[in-house]
Amino acid sequence: MDKKTTNVRADELNYDKYASEIYDDDIKRSIPGHDELHKTIEKVVREFSQKHEVKKILELGIGTGLTSEKILKLIPIASLTAVDFSEQMLGGAKERLSKYNVKYVLGDYSELKLDSDFDMVLSVIGIHHQNDEGKKKLFRKISNSLKSGGIFIFGDLVTYRDEKKAAVNDARHYHYLVENARDDQALEEWAHHHKFLNLLAPIEDQIEWLKKVGFSTVEVKYEHLNTVLIIAIK
Numbered sequence: 001m002d003k004k005t006t007n008v009r010a011d012e013l014n015y016d017k018y019a020s021e022i023y024d025d026d027i028k029r030s031i032p033g034h035d036e037l038h039k040t041i042e043k044v045v046r047e048f049s050q051k052h053e054v055k056k057i058l059e060l061g062i063g064t065g066l067t068s069e070k071i072l073k074l075i076p077i078a079s080l081t082a083v084d085f086s087e088q089m090l091g092g093a094k095e096r097l098s099k100y101n102v103k104y105v106l107g108d109y110s111e112l113k114l115d116s117d118f119d120m121v122l123s124v125i126g127i128h129h130q131n132d133e134g135k136k137k138l139f140r141k142i143s144n145s146l147k148s149g150g151i152f153i154f155g156d157l158v159t160y161r162d163e164k165k166a167a168v169n170d171a172r173h174y175h176y177l178v179e180n181a182r183d184d185q186a187l188e189e190w191a192h193h194h195k196f197l198n199l200l201a202p203i204e205d206q207i208e209w210l211k212k213v214g215f216s217t218v219e220v221k222y223e224h225l226n227t228v229l230i231i232a233i234k
């Protein structure tokens with residue numbers, strides 16, 4: 001049996017307690033650049049789907065379906081397999097995406113076997129609870145789950161090899177939380193989440209790991225403080 005690579009259980013994360021509407025507001029108050037990140041994702045998906053047929057999508061950590069709704073609006077005929085280990089979050093996604101073709105899977109994606117014929121794999125703010133070994137294994141699994149030419153849309157919080165840049169970005173992220181938290185309790189939860197539950201890896205390492213598992217191009221399409229969008233093509 002493999003060692004666990006996810007550093008938290010679903011019930012340790014504040015996601016597991018959220019009503020969808022509050023989560024959707026709070027995630028934007030917690031992640032600098034969340035809206036712009038999603039505008040870039042929409043642009044990437046629009047351009048990719050004009051050139052490639054996208055029939056099968058996999059999302060790792062769907063949350064309340066905020067990201068996938070934007071994608072399914074652009075590609076409504078695609079089927080989506082949606083994984084999350086939080087029942088509460090999956091419940092929100094089920095309500096939101098009821099008119100689309102979605103298969104919901106409750107479980108830890110690092111422990112699940114994945115199909116190997118996806119055109120698109122998506123994970124947005126959903127991988128940063130994996131340790132380094134977990135990220136590497138997951139990138140390999142994602143690469144294996146994609147058809148040749150398939151796209152991995154990877155938005156997440158990262159850190160940097162340059163310690164000064166890493167420290168300043170962290171400071172700015174905490175400042176953003178203080179300025180934007182809904183109230184003191186939300187500030188407490190999100191500050192705790194970011195300081196003690198996240199495992200951020202340098203973006204430079206993650207790009208190397210993605211190339212190593214067979215992605216032919218790996219590009220950073222959005223970057224604001226610790227929030228980035230990486231697009232990797234198999």
Ligand SMILES: C[S@@+](CC[C@H](N)C(=O)[O-])C[C@H]1O[C@@H](n2cnc3c(N)ncnc32)[C@H](O)[C@@H]1O
Nearest residue numbers: 006061063067084085086089108109124125126
């Ligand atoms: C922060 S949400 C992101 C949702 C959406 N993409 C957004 O940007 O708002 C990430 C989701 O990933 C899920 N998650 C984190 N680690 C997971 C794991 N190892 N297995 C399954 N789900 C996981 C969490 O439960 C959470 O619902």
